[in-house]
Amino acid sequence: MPGPSSLPSLDPSGSQIDELSDGVKLNGGIIIDDVHSIRVLDPQVTRTSEQLRSECSAYVEKIQKFDSMVSQHLEVISRLASEVNKYKISTIGCQNQLESISKQRETQRLQLQALILEKSMELERLKVQNLSLQKTESEQQDIVSEILAHK
Structure with missing residues (x-):
């Protein structure tokens, strides 16, 4: 099969056929590529689309990895x-x-202080009672001594 540059002009109006690096562009936007396949899109657009698709796939993978890491x-x-x-x-x-x-200890401390106060007051009462009893005993001994001395 002859190469793209050896193809005759298919344009009936006689307009020029554009030669591309990847093929021949005929009037009407149809392209015959370097392997003699008929294409509608320019090979550069196809390559750019493929590159964009690849970049999008890489981006999606990165987003999925990011999502996984976030999870x-x-x-x-x-x-x-x-x-x-x-x-x-x-x-x-x-x-x-x-x-x-802490509250239990405070309550216990207050109870012990009250008990100490109560016992201190009882001690004072007993001291006074003891003094009174000693005085009474002393008076009674004086009376007994006087009675024995008068006999």
Whole structure:
């Protein structure tokens, strides 16, 4: 089969046939490429389209990888958030326990202070009673001594 440059002009009006680097462009936009196939699109447009398709595929793959990475990160973040909430609840429980123990100790301290005050007052009362009884005993011994001395 003869090459594109050896093809006769198929244009009935006698207009010129354009020669392309990848083939021959006939009037009406029909192209015969370098392997003698009839094409509607310019080979450059076809190459550009293929390149764009390839770039789009690469872009889609990158977006899918990005989506996968985002999903993995979200899973990790979700797991960590769950773990943080677990520790947060545990910490709140410990804080409540400490507050309870603190309140119990304060109550116990107040009870012990009240008991100490009560025992101190009882001690003072017993001291006064002891002094009174010692005075009474001393007076009674004086009376007994006087009675024995008068006999």
